[in-house]
Amino acid sequence: MVAPFPTRMLPLEYTTEHLSTRQAPPILGGMAFRKRYARFAVAIYQVLIDPLISPLRPRVVRLCRALEVSDALDIASGTGAQCRALSRAGIPATGVDSSDDMIRAAIRRGLRGVRYTEGSAYDLPFEASSFDACLLILALHEHSPSDRIRMLTEAVRVARRYVIIADYEEPARSRTNLAWQVIRLVEETAGCEHREGFKEYVAGGSLDGFLDRQRLSVVREDASHFGTIRLAAVTIADSLSRQ
Numbered sequence: 001m002v003a004p005f006p007t008r009m010l011p012l013e014y015t016t017e018h019l020s021t022r023q024a025p026p027i028l029g030g031m032a033f034r035k036r037y038a039r040f041a042v043a044i045y046q047v048l049i050d051p052l053i054s055p056l057r058p059r060v061v062r063l064c065r066a067l068e069v070s071d072a073l074d075i076a077s078g079t080g081a082q083c084r085a086l087s088r089a090g091i092p093a094t095g096v097d098s099s100d101d102m103i104r105a106a107i108r109r110g111l112r113g114v115r116y117t118e119g120s121a122y123d124l125p126f127e128a129s130s131f132d133a134c135l136l137i138l139a140l141h142e143h144s145p146s147d148r149i150r151m152l153t154e155a156v157r158v159a160r161r162y163v164i165i166a167d168y169e170e171p172a173r174s175r176t177n178l179a180w181q182v183i184r185l186v187e188e189t190a191g192c193e194h195r196e197g198f199k200e201y202v203a204g205g206s207l208d209g210f211l212d213r214q215r216l217s218v219v220r221e222d223a224s225h226f227g228t229i230r231l232a233a234v235t236i237a238d239s240l241s242r243q
Helices: 016-021 030-053 056-066 081-088 100-108 145-158 178-188 192-203 206-213 236-241
Strands: 072-075 093-097 115-118 131-137 159-168 220-224 229-235
Touching: 030 100, 056 081, 056 131, 056 159, 056 220, 056 229, 072 081, 072 145, 081 093, 093 100, 100 115, 131 145, 145 159, 159 192, 159 206, 159 236, 178 192, 192 206, 206 229, 229 236
Parallel strands: 072 093, 072 131, 093 115, 131 159
Antiparallel strands: 159 229, 220 229
16 A cells, blocks of 8 residues: 655665665654554555455466556555465566555565566656556555555556556445455455445446546456456557547
8 A cells, every 4th residue: 555655765676685774763752653553554564464465466377468568567566465366477567555554564475577666556656657567456445545646647647558457346236246245344344444445446446446537448358256356458659649
């Protein structure tokens, strides 16, 4: 998940050797709490979120293969699970996340050829058209409407051909859909801003509503988790023509 506060960029070839020699900054007051919270968030990702999302990973890879994606940027890459899945399939991947702790966790579990950079989804630390495709995997729903547009705009700027979005889609019979009820429970227990973002996102028509409001047409799509997560690929030419 991407936080809106300013971030800095780590070297793209950041390795585990850097981790062992880099001095930690002094921890005082609020900084200590934030570090503890960040480590807790990493643990939650590794123990709960990554396993729950795991069925989505190969579907994203298949979509990238179908589109003949040559390299990809995973925005809000978390612990790097999607980057690792892409790399194993032979697609060079770079992950960007605002959390230094997430980046470190991703590196520790990383594969050769996968790169990670610390940075904000609102101001990606890359030149225009740096990647064949940019991925926004469950990255939009927790944010405000204006922040979602900022994230999409940055993804469009950095991508050469495609932006691939995977996010929640409320099913027609949501009350009897067990997967959707689990998703709602997880989102309801998240932080206040996250929870409010999710509620607004669903009320606005989920991913289908977001794509319609941005007047984006989907060139290829898929679904996961019993239809509660939708994958949609839009072309950069299509995105730019509607801005």
